[in-house]
Amino acid sequence: MSEPRTTGTPGPAIAVTGATGRVGGRVARRLAAAGVPQRLVVPSPERAPDLPGASAAPGRYGDPGVGRSLDGVDVLFMVSASESPDRLEQHRAFVDAAARAGVGHLVYLSFFGASPRATFTLARDHWATEEHIRASGLRFTFLRDNLYADFMPALVGRDGVIRGPAGRGRAAVVAQDDIADAVVAVLLDPSAHAGVTYDLTGPEALTLREVADVLARATGRPVSYHAETVEEAYRSRAAYGAPGWQVEAWVSTYTAIAAGELDGVSDAVPRLTGHPATPLAEVVARPA
Numbered sequence: 001m002s003e004p005r006t007t008g009t010p011g012p013a014i015a016v017t018g019a020t021g022r023v024g025g026r027v028a029r030r031l032a033a034a035g036v037p038q039r040l041v042v043p044s045p046e047r048a049p050d051l052p053g054a055s056a057a058p059g060r061y062g063d064p065g066v067g068r069s070l071d072g073v074d075v076l077f078m079v080s081a082s083e084s085p086d087r088l089e090q091h092r093a094f095v096d097a098a099a100r101a102g103v104g105h106l107v108y109l110s111f112f113g114a115s116p117r118a119t120f121t122l123a124r125d126h127w128a129t130e131e132h133i134r135a136s137g138l139r140f141t142f143l144r145d146n147l148y149a150d151f152m153p154a155l156v157g158r159d160g161v162i163r164g165p166a167g168r169g170r171a172a173v174v175a176q177d178d179i180a181d182a183v184v185a186v187l188l189d190p191s192a193h194a195g196v197t198y199d200l201t202g203p204e205a206l207t208l209r210e211v212a213d214v215l216a217r218a219t220g221r222p223v224s225y226h227a228e229t230v231e232e233a234y235r236s237r238a239a240y241g242a243p244g245w246q247v248e249a250w251v252s253t254y255t256a257i258a259a260g261e262l263d264g265v266s267d268a269v270p271r272l273t274g275h276p277a278t279p280l281a282e283v284v285a286r287p288a
Contacts, residue, residue: 014187015039015070015103017059018079020047022150023109026180027077028054031187041069061090070101075190077107077183080129083122085245091129095136105139105190107183112146112172112199113261120256121249130197141186142197146262147253149173149202149283152211153219162225164254165233166208171262172201173211174269175278182272199266203277208257211280218284230255 014031018024019040031038032051040048041059048056057069061081070076076098081090098106111120114127126144133140152173155162179200186193206214209225216223228236233251240247256262269277 013037013072013074014077015041015057015073015075016077017041018077019049019054019056020044021079022148022176023179023183024077024079025049026176027183027187030180030184034184034188036188039069039073041066061094062086064093064097066094067097067101070098070103073098073101074104075107075187076103076105077109077187079109080126083246083249085243087122088125088128091125092132095129095132095138099136099138103138105141105194106133106136107141107143107186107190107193108133109179109183110142110144110197112144112201113256114142114144118256119259119261120252121245122252123256123261139190139194141190141193141195143179143182143186143200144197145179145200146172146174146202149175149278149280152280153215153284155208155211156215156223160222160224162208162212162223163228163233163236164208164257165228165230165251166225166254166257167227168207168209169257169260169263170205170207171211171257172205172265173280174200174202175283177283178202178269178273178278181275182269185272198268198272199264200268201264201266201277202269203265203279205263205265206280208254214280215284218281228254 016028019028037053040054040056042048043060045056045058059066059069081087111123111126114123116127118124212223212225237247
């Protein structure tokens with residue numbers, strides 16, 4: 001990689017956060033492949049992907065000086081911060097910095113069913129972030145993705161069992177590649193999507209038993225689903241030694257499925273990207 005790249009005020013009109021991560025990295029690579037200049041706002045510029053037309057600028061969500069890395073940015077893609085007790089405060093500070101820097105349009109990657117009453121605890125943080133963006137006066141687009149289809153294999157324990165209190169509920173899991181395609185479509189024509197909220201889903205809503213069946217066919221190994229009770233779920237995850245808020249987030253992912261809050265298929269992916277949403281079977285069949 002070349003030496004760390006930094007930017008001052010002039011620079012690309014599009015800025016991308018999370019470029020060292022799974023979704024932000026996909027977005028950055030797609031913009032580069034399309035020949036679109038971009039600024040990668042990352043905590044450590046030396047870790048930013050070295051892409052044609054991309055420059056890197058330092059920026060942490062809770063850093064009061066992050067606004068300097070947003071000067072001159074017209075359209076900003078904001079992924080959520082890493083899960084932490086103060087994630088919402090970090091989001092609010094970053095949104096405020098973007099507004100002070102004169103960012104024209106903020107594209108925020110939110111979560112399906114974001115609501116102050118969402119069963120999934122972190123979906124409440126996404127709703128509160130959306131509300132703060134609305135109150136900031138920034139033009140915005142919200143992309144609410146469902147659970148990542150790419151992460152479904154990680155739900156399987158060493159014994160080949162998916163365990164969680166999801167009951168017979170369904171989730172319309174969505175491919176990260178599809179999310180990135182949708183994000184890029186919005187970044188390249190933001191005015192067409194101003195003030196719009198899109199639900200990003202896969203082409204079908206699946207129970208975890210059906211997810212297990214798909215994974216079994218893809219791997220050729222037995223995979224099954226065990227519907228834990230909520231009490232069993234808390235006990236089984238206590239062994240990880242995670243803080244209470246984290247365990248509650250893990251468990252509430254499943255109870256949100258059971259409550260039907262991740263059910264429902266949207267046509268946003270095909271409308272934004274021009275291609276069908278990718279089925280889970282195709283996602284897990286791809287090379288890692």
